[in-house]
């Protein structure tokens with residue numbers, strides 16, 4: 001698998017070439033505004049002390065406060081967080097929301113930490129970074145391994161230093177100022193994006209077959225909404241393995257099973273086990289939606305993909321080498337910086353509601369989300385036409401051009 005920062009920067013450089021970007025501006029846009037690395041030491045429940053490394057990379061703030069999730073996973077390291085922060089900068093620009101990009105993470109396996117250990121770790125991490133984040137500087141949100149409870153702890157710890165600050169994080173519980181619709185927003189956005197692409201190709205979700213890797217926040221909501229719209233989810237996976245049913249998996253029954261089975265897909269009676277999580281990538285289907293880790297489609301396995309469309313629910317699931325292989329096979333890829341932007345778009349709505357002290361109803365959140373995603377799809381198509389390129393390069397050049405213009409307008413000089 002290619003290093004994630006090398007992969008993301010390669011996409012950036014190819015788009016910069018299409019835009020004929022000044023070489024000094026290109027270098028400047030690539031370098032992050034700030035990289036933060038902190039040691040977080042907590043007592044485990046046993047009384048023994050344990051240390052974890054946490055990161056926050058603030059990539060760019062030319063268009064507004066930096067924005068992006070916090071990931072708890074064993075593979076978190078600086079290059080990966082850097083790549084994810086950079087992707088946030090282009091994503092917020094593609095979505096036309098007034099933010100820059102950031103991302104954070106702690107190298108840990110949350111499933112090996114008790115809830116109180118996770119709480120202590122989150123509070124220590126917040127203590128270490130509280131002076132460098134802020135409601136108008138850098139606003140965290142959930143990502144893999146974190147959720148609304150994690151955001152509640154950050155809010156509470158941050159507020160001890162700065163006073164009650166609901167807009168310091170998004171993806172919070174509703175009871176603490178979270179937005180209706182944020183929990184489902186990334187999956188809903190994935191489905192809106194899929195619909196836009198299929199409609200353009202004379203197809204609809206109803207009657208198409210789908211394979212989804214990952215059944216966490218993004219994957220489970222995407223599966224639920226596809227099922228509601230008449231799509232057939234034939235394969236799904238999580239860390240416990242991949243399951244398959246050619247007639248379509250009954251998603252509501254599966255959700256009940258997962259809820260009662262410690263969050264795992266395994267042992268579901270309504271589907272067959274087909275192997276490890278990777279097996280889902282090669283399942284016979286129309287649409288493949290990776291919703292887990294980065295780099296899962298790479299030079300070793302992309303040839304086996306049979307789907308006609310890949311929708312990137314995850315961040316950077318496709319290596320540039322896999323991009324080439326899939327493009328040669330005629331597979332259409334809807335890139336992460338658009339396909340999974342529903343989460344950060346509704347995070348923006350949450351932040352706006354917090355600042356205004358006014359709550360929107362869920363219909364308004366969902367209809368505004370659709371409006372933003374429909375507009376950015378049209379903007380990407382226009383960019384593809386201008387630069388004669390595929391959807392990834394269309395989206396990257398749109399995002400980079402928007403950030404470059406803001407940077408120059410602020411007075412950047414070569």
Ligand SMILES: NC(=O)C1=CN([C@@H]2O[C@H](COP(=O)(O)OP(=O)(O)OC[C@H]3O[C@@H](n4cnc5c(N)ncnc54)[C@H](OP(=O)(O)O)[C@@H]3O)[C@@H](O)[C@H]2O)C=CC1
Nearest residue numbers: 144145186214215216217218238239277291292314315343
């Ligand atoms: N949450 C959000 O709002 C957004 C998330 N994203 C991206 O979407 C992706 C998923 O995030 P999210 O749903 O929040 O994360 P979650 O932690 O909620 O879920 C992650 C899912 O991926 C599964 N998983 C982990 N490792 C593997 C693996 N090696 N193979 C297959 N499945 C695996 C997990 O399985 P298990 O449960 O068994 O561990 C789980 O089902 C990430 O790339 C994230 O950056 C993008 C935009 C916004």
Ligand SMILES: O=C(O)CCC(=O)C(=O)O
Nearest residue numbers: 068069141143343344347
């Ligand atoms: O909601 C947010 O602010 C960020 C979501 C995120 O981390 C992402 O889009 O990758």
